[in-house]
Amino acid sequence: ETGVxxxxxxxxxxxxxxxxxxxxxxxxxNTVSWYQQALGQGPQFIFQYYREExxxxxxxxxxxxxxxxxxxxSELNVNALELDDSALYLCASSWTGSNEQFFGPGTxxxxx
Amino acid sequence: xxxxxxxxxxxIILEGKNCTLQCNYTVSPFSNLRWYKQDTGRGxxxxxxxxxxxxxxxxxxxxxxxDADTKQSSLHIxxxxxxxxxxxxxxxxxxxYALNFxxxxxxxxxx
Numbered sequence: 708e709t710g711v712x713x714x715x716x717x718x719x720x721x722x723x724x725x726x727x728x729x730x731x732x733x734x735x736x737n738t739v740s741w742y743q744q745a746l747g748q749g750p751q752f753i754f755q756y757y758r759e760e761x762x763x764x765x766x767x768x769x770x771x772x773x774x775x776x777x778x779x780x781s782e783l784n785v786n787a788l789e790l791d792d793s794a795l796y797l798c799a800s801s802w803t804g805s806n807e808q809f810f811g812p813g814t815x816x817x818x819x
Numbered sequence: 820x821x822x823x824x825x826x827x828x829x830x831i832i833l834e835g836k837n838c839t840l841q842c843n844y845t846v847s848p849f850s851n852l853r854w855y856k857q858d859t860g861r862g863x864x865x866x867x868x869x870x871x872x873x874x875x876x877x878x879x880x881x882x883x884x885x886d887a888d889t890k891q892s893s894l895h896i897x898x899x900x901x902x903x904x905x906x907x908x909x910x911x912x913x914x915x916y917a918l919n920f921x922x923x924x925x926x927x928x929x930x
Contacts, residue, residue, distance in 0.1 A: 711862070740918075749823075749908055749920030750863070797862050808918065810862030 710734060711800050711811035719817045720788050728783040728814045732800030738762070739781040740808060741773060742797040750797055756781055757803065785816075793818045821846045823911050823921035831927045836899055840924045842892040842909030853910040854883050854894045857923065863908055866894070899928045 710733035720726050732739050738757045742750035752765035756775035770786040779800070785792055795815050799808040824843045832838050844852065851870045855863035867876045867883040869892070875884045880897045896903055906923040913919065 742918075742920075747922070749910075749922045750918070751920070752918060795860070799862075807865060807868070810864070812862050813860070815860070 711798065711809050713796075713798055713811040713814050715814060716812070717815045717817075719819065721819050722788055722790060724788050724818075725784065725786045726788060726816060728785075728796050728798075728816070730781045730783070730798035730800075730811055732779045732781070732798075733809050736800035736802050736809070737779050738801045738803055739775055739779065740799045740801070741781070741783045742799065743767070743792075744795040744797060744813070745791075746794070753783070788818045790818050792816065821911060821913055821919045823909055823919050825909050825921035825924050827924060828922070829925040829927070831929060832899055834899060834901055834928050834930055837895065837897050838899060838926065839896075840894045840907050840909075840926070842894070842921060844890050844892065844909070844911040844919075844921075846890075846911035846913050846919055848913055849887070850912040852883075852885050852892050853912065853918070854881070854892075855908045855910060857906045857908055859905070866907075896926075901928050901930065904928045 712731045740755040741753040744750040754764040755762045759775045772784045774782045795813045797813045799810045801808045822845045826841045853868045854866040857863040869885045871887040882895045908923040909921040911919045
């Protein structure tokens, strides 16, 4: 276990709805990154948060947004869900300047 | 565009045998090369991290190699166990905040 937790474990939504996924980082980590992993694919970088601000973003549309809180936990929000948003969403926490990222178990999102 | 290609896509081996997984990467500017193990439905777990100056790194029965000139890496698993069945993902890091993942090699170890 890495100490990174995510909730919920599984989620089913319908197209057009909005969803919020949550991540609690490992103790002492101040940076959180979010990834989308489609079935049979490697994870794709969505964005990273450091000190409550977005610190980098991958090739995802603005309907993917996030927040980081003072305790370094984070949320991923997805608006106007599409069928292709069905995936495993992973968050990873790290300490600035460290090479190591520790992944949570993921949230499995299914969009019908 | 940064790319990480892995081969084979899938592999089946007998328990106790060795195997080697391959990774070719085009990542610039290159920072480090990582191998992760991902069990089905779980988050990836780091096995090794190597910078350009490191040629090899071991973690128990896992040994990773890196050739920065040819931009190739390999992960060698010795004396495989049933618990080694998982997806093994090669990751190239450029700026330090974005990980460029390969699609992974799915390994099945059979009795």
